[in-house]
Amino acid sequence: MKKIEIYTKDYCTFCHRAKHLLIDKGVAFVEYEISEDSAKAVQMQQRARRRTVPQIFIDDQHIGGCDDLYALENSGKLDPILLDS
Template sequence: MAKIEIYTKAFCGYCARAKALLDRKGADYRELDVTMDRAGFETMVERASGGRTVPQIFIDGRHVGGSDDLAALEAQGKLDALLGAS
């Protein structure tokens, strides 16, 4: 199973949508809440090549983007392959 990390903030609808998709897929993920974590937020921005919005999603260390990007991978039939990779 792939290692999934998702950076989130409290009360973020896009974060909830991305997590719901991952939950429907039965994927285990590590949620990193950066709501009050400035250092964690800066780490996210660095890893996401400047991306400052949440969620920021990484699968096996590869930045896949945000909620819309995750949904697009699902619509294209490419998400399952990423989630099954290790």
């Protein structure tokens, strides 16, 4: 499987939706909860060039947020991205 990273905040509904989609797909991911981790928040902003959560990366490729993840899923493009090369 690919390395999946997701930057989240506890209270974020979109973060929960994105994580549940990944869990439903049975993929492991690394979660960075940035509410109280300013270093990870800065890292996310530098990597994603965005300040909103969630921000999702698959093998260091920026996917975007929750809506972007679901757009990939609804278009049938998410599963091929998640498959091993």
